Amino acid sequence: MNSVYITSIGKFLPGSPVSNEEIEDYLGKIGGKSSKTKRIILEKNQIRARYYAMDKEQKSLYTNAEMAALAIRDALERNEDVSAHDIGFLATGTTRADLLLPGFASMVHAEADLPVMEVSSHAGLCASGMQAMKTAYLQVKSGEHEAAIACASEFLSREFKHTKFEAQSIYSDSRVPFDTDFLRFMLSDGSGAAILQHTPASKELSLRIEWIDNKSYANQYDVCMYSGMSKEDGIPSWLDYASIHEAADRGALNLKQDVRLVNEITTVGSNRFLELVKEGRIDPDAIDWMVCHYSSHFFKEEIFRLLEAGGVTIPNEKWFTNLYTKGNTAAASIYIMLEELLNEGHLSEGQQVMCIVPESGRFQTSIMMLTVVGPA
Structure with missing residues (x-):
């Protein structure tokens, strides 16, 4: 490999x-x-x-x-x-x-x-x-x-x-x-x-991917963030309406988030992180940068609380986000954060970069471990 x-x-x-x-x-x-x-x-x-x-x-x-x-x-x-x-x-x-x-x-x-x-x-x-x-x-x-x-x-x-x-x-x-x-x-x-x-860059810093862990928890939760259905109408798909016009008129094509469930996103993500710590795949003390996609500052504070409750403290100065200046770009956010880290001189050879992307659709968590390496 x-x-x-x-x-x-x-x-x-x-x-x-x-x-x-x-x-x-x-x-x-x-x-x-x-x-x-x-x-x-x-x-x-x-x-x-x-x-x-x-x-x-x-x-x-x-x-x-x-x-x-x-x-x-x-x-x-x-x-x-x-x-x-x-x-x-x-x-x-x-x-x-x-x-x-x-x-x-x-x-x-x-x-x-x-x-x-x-x-x-x-x-x-x-x-x-x-x-x-x-x-x-x-x-x-x-x-x-x-x-x-x-x-x-x-x-x-x-x-x-x-x-x-x-x-x-x-x-x-x-x-x-x-x-x-x-x-x-x-x-x-x-x-x-x-x-x-499969080889590092010849002149610039590269990020070696150590592993990527993607986990779905859809078997444990109802749909939270969605488009193409209406929980209010009890119709499972926009295709089941009499017409596309009716589906649109009923708001079934709108992007929605079930606010009764959304706070579970921090629980799911923090639990998976703590599981990987317990398995020995993550050493919290070795992390130099914590690059976490969170959609709101509100969730950052909750993540801190849950990790500390699990016995893990990662200092605030190790956390990196550009949410406040670049916005929440959903699937693209992790790329836009890593681009700034890599291209604007924040990284040094040998550093470990931990990336976390939680998703509230029907709840997934993606965690990626990177190591900064020098030119080939």
């Missing part, structure tokens, strides 16, 4: 940073009224800026696939050892692709102008980016391919256009419920991509 190294990481963040005061200039005010949810959600998540891939007229400036391709281009331009024609495998992750079919990887493959290659699409929520990473990692580790790309991209702002909700008769006499409205002030757009090879 080969060692596997992340030899370069690229990102793409569309447009200029959007402040808290500007959010509804882009997403619009539903029914002409500012959201009552906005203030309390922004206080809890503490996000100060994010990026949107649409303008204030709610016109899309890119497709999701285009943003993924731009992140891939950035990663390739930063890599002196490979070109596009050296890549044999592409794995992608996203919450909502531009099309229902074909798979997102096929669309990104074409948009990025890559050569004929093997591709793999991962659909879901935040964990889909790490699923793409593990698939690419295993391809290189097994020797099936010498170089691969893993990427994740999100275009979530267009989910929350005010016109979308104003057209739904279910909300014509009432405000959009909290389980949907609060997500308008949580999620944003962006993409990231990583080049994986």
Whole structure:
């Protein structure tokens, strides 16, 4: 089995940073009224800026696939050892692709102008980016391919256009419920991509992937974050409505989060981390950087509490996030965080970087161990 190294990481963040005061200039005010949810959600998540891939007229400036391709281009331009024609495998992750079919990887493959290659699409929520990473990692580790790309991209702002909700008769006499409205002030757009090879970069630092642990707990929990069904209607799929129009009118295609379940995400993620400590796969004292994707500052404090209750304390100065300045880009967040760590000089040879991505869809946790290595 080969060692596997992340030899370069690229990102793409569309447009200029959007402040808290500007959010509804882009997403619009539903029914002409500012959201009552906005203030309390922004206080809890503490996000100060994010990026949107649409303008204030709610016109899309890119497709999701285009943003993924731009992140891939950035990663390739930063890599002196490979070109596009050296890549044999592409794995992608996203919450909502531009099309229902074909798979997102096929669309990104074409948009990025890559050569004929093997591709793999991962659909879901935040964990889909790490699923793409593990698939690419295993391809290189097994020797099936010498170089691969893993990427994740999100275009979530267009989910929350005010016109979308104003057209739904279910909300014509009432405000959009909290389980949907609060997500308008949580999620944003962006993409990231990583080049994986079986040798480290010749001139720059690389990240050796020691292991990736992906676990689903869907057998233990109900659906929490979802789109394509209505818990209120008791209809299991949008395809079971009499028509697509009825499904849309009933809000079944909206992105929602069951707020009664969402706090379980910190429990699931912390428990898996503590299990890996007990198994001897993680030495908390050896961790130099804790790169954790959390959707809100509120969850960071809860993670600290749960880890300390389990006997593990990782000092605050070891935790890294750019949630507050780059926004919550879901599946792309872990790539965008690692890109900043690697490309802006935060890392040193020999350091250990622990990456954690919890997902509340039906509850998953992805944990990845990296070691910083010097040039080959």
